[in-house]
Amino acid sequence: MVRSRFAPSPSGHLHVGGARTALFCWAYARARGGRFILRIEDTDQKRSSEAATQAFFEDLTWLGIRWDEGPEFDGCGGGEAGPYRQSQRLDLYRRHADQLNAAGAAYPAFETPHMLEAARARARDEGRAYRYDRAALKLDAATIRRYLDEKRPHVVRLKVPDTCQITIPDVVRGETHVSSAELDDFVILKADGYPTYHFAVVIDDELMGVTHVIRGEEHLGNTAKHILLQDALDFRRPIYAHISLIFNPDGSKMSKRERDIRLRREVKRLGLQVPPETGVPTAQPVMPVDQWRRWLADKDQQLDLESARSLAEALKIDLPEIDVEDFRRAGYLPEVMMNYLALLGWSPGGDIEKFDREFLISHFDLDRMIKSPARFDRDKLLAFNLDALQAMSTEEFSDRLRAHCLRYHRDFLDMLGNEKFALFAAANQQRSKTLDDPVRSGRFFVIGDEEVAYEHSKAVTKALTHGDPNGYAHLKAVEPLLKELPHWTIKRLEETLTQYANEHAGGKLGKVAQPLRIAVSGGPVSPAIFDTLAILGRESVINRIRRCLAMRERDTK
C-alpha cells in the first residue's frame, strides 16, 4: 500500500512550489489507491504559527488536495499514526535520540551557536569548507557528566562514519553517490529539545509507514543524512523521488523574497525616506516608522503580508503572486492552478496539456517526471485561466464570480446589488482573464454619478471631439432617445442605438458607442456598450451623459 506524505513547514501561506509538491504526493497516492498523509513540520518555534497552519489547510483544500491522514480540517485528516504535528511528538524524538546516545551513535555537544558561527566565519576566511570539529566527542566522560548535571544547554549530534559511500536511490534521478566525508556530525536534537528537520523526518516517515517520499530537489543531498539515520536506527528505506525546482522567469529561485525585492526597488526609485500614506478615507503611514526603518536597513528582512500589500497599494504597484493565496486573490481558478502546476515538472506525454483532476489521478506516475527545473510562466497560466473561464456556462461563471467577490470584494458586491450582478457577470465573462478582472475594470459601475472622473487621454479627446458630428453631438442627440426608451433592456438599447448609428453615423456604431462609453465610465474601456448601459440603469446613464456634456461646455468656454 502506497503511503505518501506532504510535510510543510507552516510559515506564511503555501508557496506554489510547495503546492506542486503536495499535488504530486497526493496524485501519486490517489493513482495507486494509497493514502496521502499531511504532516506539519513545526519544529522551528520561531517561524511556525497556528495561523499559518490553518492557512495551509485552506490553501490545500482550495486546490482540491485533501488528505486521508493528518490534522483534522474540513473532513480531512485523522488516522492512527498521529499526532501529525511534530511539535506534539517531542518525546518520540527524545526517545530515539537517547537510544542513539546509548548506542554511542550520537553524542551531546555543548558549543553555543555563537561559537559555531565564529568557527564557520574562520573557515570561510581561510577559504576552506567548514566541518564541525567533533570537539565534544573528545570530552572525557566525567566532564560530559558534569555538564549534563549542570543542565548546560546542548545539542545532540550524530556520529557520522568517517568514510563510507552512501548510495541514494531515486526514481527520477537514478542512483547518486555521496561520501560520508562530505558530511559532518550534524545536529539531530536542538538545544530547545526540538528535533532538527533531518531527525524528525526520518523518525516520522518510519513511524507513519511512509513508503514514498516525493519532495523538492533541494533535499537530494540531505537524503544522505537521512539514510545514515535510517541505518543507525535500523529503519526501513522509503522510495525517494526528488522533483526539480520551480524558478522565476529570470531563472532565479522562486521565493517570497521577490515581493520585498520589488517593493525595495520601487521605494528606492522614488527616493522615499518615510513610509507612504494609505489613501482615503484615513491617510496614515502604511506601517510604523520604526518598522519601515528596520525593513530598509536590513535587506534580508521580509515584510509581513499585510504591510507588504498596503505598501504596494500606496506605491501603486502590483505584487508578484507567489503563494497559492496570491493566485486565488488574483482570480485564478483552482482547477487551472492544479493543471498548470502539474505541468511544471510532469507531462502526460504527447500533446496533452489541458486536463482535470480525474485525468491527473489516472495518468500520474513518477516515471514521467521532468528532471530539469521549470520556470513559472504567468502568461501561460493566465491563458489557461482565460480558456477555463470562457468554457464555463454563464451560470457557473456567475456563481464563481460571486464567490470570489464575496471573499475579496464584499463592498463591490453590496454596492452593485443582486439585480445587476447577473447582467454584470454575463457582460464580463468573455472579456475576463481572471475572476478579479471584472472588479478591477468595473469600479465605475458602483460609484456615484458625480464621482466619475473623465480621463485625459488622446483616445478620450478623439472620441468626443473628432468627426462631424463629433462625439458630444452624438451624446446630445442620443440622450433624449435613451430617456424615452420604453424598455431598458440590452435588446432595446441595441435596436435603438444601432438604428441611430445607421441614420446619423453612417452605420458606424463606434462613433456613438465610444462617446457613450466615455460618458458613463470616464474612459475608453468597458464591457460591450449595450451591456454597460443596461447594468448602469437609465438614471445613471442620463446623469452621466449630462455631466459629460456639461464638461464640454466648461471646456469650450
Place this chain on the structure above:
RNA sequence: GACCCCAUCGUCUAGUCAGGUCCAGGACAUCAGGUUUUCAUCCUGAAAACACGGGUUCGAAUCCCGUUGGGGUCACCA
C-alpha cells in the same frame, strides 16, 4: 570553494530509457494579416530549438566521455 543534480524553440514541453518514420511536434509568448462598438477575445499565417567538442554506429536530439552553462546543498531553517 567542495559535493551533488540538470541541459530540445524566448518559456513549458513531446520525442530520449527500447538510435532510423524528427531538415524535430504541440502550447504560451512574439510578429504579420483578418473579424469586432472599446478593452479583452476570436480566426489565419509566420518566425523560432536538439549548448559545444569528441567518440560509438551504416545511421545520434536519442548511447558514452569531456567542456561550457544553469541550479541545489554545505544552519541548533525546513
